[in-house]
Amino acid sequence: MSRSNKAEMYLDVLALHKEVTGSCISCIARFPNGQKVKFLVDCGLFQEEKYQQLNYQFSFDPSEYDFLLVTHTHIDHIGRIPKLYKEGFKGKTYTTNIAVELMSAALNNTAEILSSSIQKNSKRKVIVDSSIPIFDSSKPLYDLDDVSYAMENVIGKDYNQTFKVNEHISVTLLKNGHTLGSACILVTISYKGQKPIYALFTGDYSPENMFFDVNDIPKKIKDLPISIITESTYGTTSKKSIKHIFDDLVINSVKNKETLIITLFAFGRMQEVKYKLMKLQEKNLLDKNIKIYCDGKLSYKYDEIFLSHIDELKIKDFLPKNIHQINDYNERNALLSDRTCKIILTTSGMGNYGPAQVYLPYYISRPKCTIIFGGYTAENTLGRKLQDVRDNDIFELNGVMTTKKASVHSINELSSHAKQEDLLQFLQKFSNLKLVLINHGENHVKESFAKKIVEDINPKNVAILGPENYIRIGAHGLIKSYIANNYLN
Ligand SMILES: [Zn+2]
Ligand SMILES: [Zn+2]
Numbered sequence: 130m131s132r133s134n135k136a137e138m139y140l141d142v143l144a145l146h147k148e149v150t151g152s153c154i155s156c157i158a159r160f161p162n163g164q165k166v167k168f169l170v171d172c173g174l175f176q177e178e179k180y181q182q183l184n185y186q187f188s189f190d191p192s193e194y195d196f197l198l199v200t201h202t203h204i205d206h207i208g209r210i211p212k213l214y215k216e217g218f219k220g221k222t223y224t225t226n227i228a229v230e231l232m233s234a235a236l237n238n239t240a241e242i243l244s245s246s247i248q249k250n251s252k253r254k255v256i257v258d259s260s261i262p263i264f265d266s267s268k269p270l271y272d273l274d275d276v277s278y279a280m281e282n283v284i285g286k287d288y289n290q291t292f293k294v295n296e297h298i299s300v301t302l303l304k305n306g307h308t309l310g311s312a313c314i315l316v317t318i319s320y321k322g323q324k325p326i327y328a329l330f331t332g333d334y335s336p337e338n339m340f341f342d343v344n345d346i347p348k349k350i351k352d353l354p355i356s357i358i359t360e361s362t363y364g365t366t367s368k369k370s371i372k373h374i375f376d377d378l379v380i381n382s383v384k385n386k387e388t389l390i391i392t393l394f395a396f397g398r399m400q401e402v403k404y405k406l407m408k409l410q411e412k413n414l415l416d417k418n419i420k421i422y423c424d425g426k427l428s429y430k431y432d433e434i435f436l437s438h439i440d441e442l443k444i445k446d447f448l449p450k451n452i453h454q455i456n457d458y459n460e461r462n463a464l465l466s467d468r469t470c471k472i473i474l475t476t477s478g479m480g481n482y483g484p485a486q487v488y489l490p491y492y493i494s495r496p497k498c499t500i501i502f503g504g505y506t507a508e509n510t511l512g513r514k515l516q517d518v519r520d521n522d523i524f525e526l527n528g529v530m531t532t533k534k535a536s537v538h539s540i541n542e543l544s545s546h547a548k549q550e551d552l553l554q555f556l557q558k559f560s561n562l563k564l565v566l567i568n569h570g571e572n573h574v575k576e577s578f579a580k581k582i583v584e585d586i587n588p589k590n591v592a593i594l595g596p597e598n599y600i601r602i603g604a605h606g607l608i609k610s611y612i613a614n615n616y617l618n
Contacts, residue, residue: 137161138323140316142358143599143613144568145188149362150205151175152569154330154594155189158298158318166295167194168220170314170330170358174208174239176507184209184270188596192217196294199224199283200332201311202231202396208239211271211279223294225302226285227310227438234430235396236276242482243269288312289347303346305331306338307545308397309435315350324604327355333569334360334547336555339401340435340442346558354561356602358594359552361570364578368548375402375501375540379409379472382499383419386470390492390535392485392512393503394478395428398543400435402474402503404447417450422464424455424484425476455484465491478504480511489515490526498535503543512539549578553585562588563606 138160145153152173158166175183191213199207199222210222210232224232286292291301297320302312311332318326329350337343382389393399403423409415423429432448439445455461461484464473476483480502492498493515506512518524518533525531547555556565565588567575575593582591590607592600601608 137603138318138320138326139608140318140326140328140356140602141599141611142328142566142594142602143596144594145596146173146175146180146183147595148571149176149569151180151183151209152206153209154358154568155194155599156316156328158326160297160320161323164297166298168294168298169194169197169213171200171206171332172197172209172213173203173205176205184212187213187216190217192219194218194220196220197222198300198314198316198330199228199232200314200330201305201308202228202235203308203333204235204239206332207232207235209270211236211240211275214279214282215271215275220282221294222279222283223286223292223300223302224283225288225310225312227434228312229280229283229285230434231308231310231396231431232283233276233280234427234434236279237273238427238430240269240271240273240276244272291317301350303350304341304343305333306335306341306343307333309338309340309438313346324354326602326604327353328602329355329357331357331359331555333362333545334552334555335545336547336551338545339404340444340447342443351558352560354563354605355559356564356566356606357556357559357562358566358568359556360546361552361567361575361578362546363544363548364552364567364570364574364581366548368550371542371544371548372540373542374538375405375542376409376414378499378501378538378540379406380414383415383470383472385497387497387499388470388492388495389472390485390488390498390500391472391474391503392478392480392489392500393425393428393474393476395425395476396431397545398478398503399423399425399428399474399476400432400447401543403432403449403452404444406472407447407449410449415449419451419470419472421449421452421472421474422455423452423474424461424464424488425474427483428474428476429454461487478502479506479513480515486511490529490531493526493533493535493537494531496534500535500537502537502539506539549581552578553581556582556586556588562586564588564590564592564600564602566592566594566600568594 141157143155152171154170288304293299299317301315305311305313314330316328475485480489502512567579598610
C-alpha cells in the first residue's frame with residue numbers, strides 16, 4: 130500500500146468465488162487513522178462439482194473478520210456460515226428478521242445431511258436441498274451444534290432501518306424480490322472530515338416476487354454517489370427468451386390422465402408452484418378432484434414459515450385444494466402403486482437428494498407420466514441425466530437398464546433472478562452512479578454484461594469482481610484495481 134494514500138478512506142472489495150456459487154465477498158474498510166475493519170457479504174457453499182474441495186478451506190482467516198452481512202438464505206450464500214464460526218469467526222451476522230428463521234431451517238437441514246452422509250460412510254455424493262453436492266469425508270463440514278452456535282450470533286433487522294455495526298459503518302437492508310427475506314444491502318462508511326463511501330450489494334436480485342410487493346428504493350438512496358456490486362446470473366438473458374409452458378404442461382398431463390411429477394427446491398419454488406396450482410384450480414383449469422401430493426420434509430418447514438408471515442404477504446393463501454403430505458416410506462410406497470391421475474410435488478430440485486430419488490427412477494420408464502424440473506439442474510445430477518437421455522432410449526439407471534418412456538421437461542419461467550432488462554433498469558434508477566462491479570455470474574456472462582452496461586448506462590466506471598483482483602473504492606467510486614496477492618497486506 131502506498132503511504133501517500135494514508136490520509137484517505139477506502140473500501141477494498143474482493144469476490145472470493147469465480148462464478149455463481151460459494152458466494153462470499155470480502156471487504157476491508159481502511160480509515161485515515163490506520164484502522165481497518167474487515168467484513169464479509171454472504172458465505173455460501175460451492176455447488177459446482179469442480180469447486181467442491183473449496184468448501185473445506187477458507188482462503189482467508191475467519192478470525193480476522195469483524196462482521197458478516199447476509200443478503201438471503203439460499204445455501205450457496207449461507208451454507209458455510211457454521212464453518213466460518215467453527216474456524217474462529219467471532220463477529221455478528223446481520224440479515225433481515227425473516228431470513229433468520231429461514232436460515233435456521235436451511236442450515237439445520239444441511240447439517241443433518243452432512244452428518245447422515247458421514248454416518249452411512251457412503252462414498253457417493255449427496256446433494257442438499259438446493260442441490261449442492263457435498264463430498265463425503267471423514268468429518269462433516271459442520272454439525273447441528275455448529276449451526277446452533279452460529280445462529281446464536283445472527284441478528285435480525287427490519288428493512289429500511291439503518292443500523293450501526295461499527296463506529297464508522299452503518300447498514301441499511303432494502304427489500305429485494307429474489308426470495309422471502311432477501312435484501313439488497315447498503316453499506317455506508319463514514320469518518321470525520323471525509324466524504325462517505327456508499328456501496329450497495331444487490332445479492333441475488335429480482336425486482337418482483339409473487340408473494341410480496343417490492344417497494345422502490347428510497348429517492349435519497351437513488352441520488353447518492355454510489356458504487357453498486359451487482360449480480361449478473363442472467364446478465365445476458367432477455368426476458369423475451371423465457372418460455373411460459375408450466376400451465377399447459379399441467380393441463381395436458383391431467384387431460385391425459387397421467388401422473389405428473391414436479392421436482393422443486395424446497396424454499397420458494399415449492400410454494401410458488403403450489404400457488405400456481407391453486408390459481409389453476411380457481412380458474413377451473415385444474416379439476417379440484419385431482420389429488421396433489423407433496424413429498425419433502427424441508428418444504429413443509431418452509432410452508433410453515435411462509436404461512437406464519439401470511440399477513441405480511443400480498444397473497445392470502447398459496448395451498449391448493451386436495452393437497453396431501455407424504456410423511457413416510459409406507460405412504461410413499463402406497464403412492465407408487467396408485468395408478469390414478471395425480472400430481473406429485475417433490476424435492477430436491479435436481480433429483481439427487483430427497484424423495485425425488487424414489488419417484489424419478491420409478492416413473493421415468495412409465496409412458497403415462499410427465500416429469501417437470503422446476504429449475505436448473507447441474508451436471509452429474511439425476512435430473513440432468515434424465516433430461517439428457519433421448520425419448521425411448523435404453524440407459525443405465527442405478528445399475529438397471531431402463532427405457533425412457535416418461536415425457537421430461539425443464540422450465541425456466543420460475544427463476545427468481547433478474548434478467549438483463551431488469552438489471553439494467555435497476556442500475557438506471559441511480560442518478561449518481563460512480564461504479565458498477567459485476568459479480569455472481571459465469572465468466573463470459575460477466576464480461577458481456579459489463580460491456581452492455583458501458584454501452585447502455587455508462588457509469589463513471591465498470592469493473593468485474595473476482596478472486597484475482599480487489600477493487601479499491603473511494604467516495605467517488607473506483608480508485609484502482611489491485612492484484613489479489615497483495616490484498617491482505
Ligand atoms: Zn439466491
Ligand atoms: Zn446466488
